[in-house]
Amino acid sequence: MRSKNPTKFQLAVWAVCAKIPKGKVSTYTKIARAIDKPKAARAVGNALNKNPHASVPCHRVIRSDGSIGGFAHGTKKKIEMLRKEGVKIKNGKTLTTHLLLNLK
Template sequence: MSFNEKCYSALKKVPQGKVTTYAELGRVVGSPKSARAVGNAMNKNKNREVPCHRVVRSDGSIGGFAFGSEKKTEMLKKEGVEIVGGKMDLDKFGFRFSL
């Protein structure tokens, strides 16, 4: 199982209306400092089952998206995530793994 697949697998656990961060995701899959690599994994992802739009930056800003950051923002808003000034409250919308 590749690093990318682990990321996808973990990301699938994130429910609608919640988000996670690149750093968090990296931590979950066992590489606490692989935020960048996680981003790469998302970029290459082509599996539709993977909600790659639910991954944002640590400071609550949107981050990038293969189809455009704006698209990503709208998708999240549709799912119920409140985004103000291009940012969101991770304390409220951040999914906690292995609760």
């Protein structure tokens, strides 16, 4: 169930996601590292999944190997949005892995 009152962890994750500029992408691991929890990649995904706003560029977050990962709105939609922002996707993999940000 989505928490009515998000925890600090979630706020931190969303905040980092919001810092991702358009046309670029980041990975769960990088975000996790940005919040000082490099092993919390999974928890990061969870936070985004519970994201009640859906206004954060959570669709710019991909897996470490460049795969799309998942998306609450549908992985398909995520790919479409990324493509619209200029992110190249091939065979379900993001080709912009070298555009990863240095968050934090």
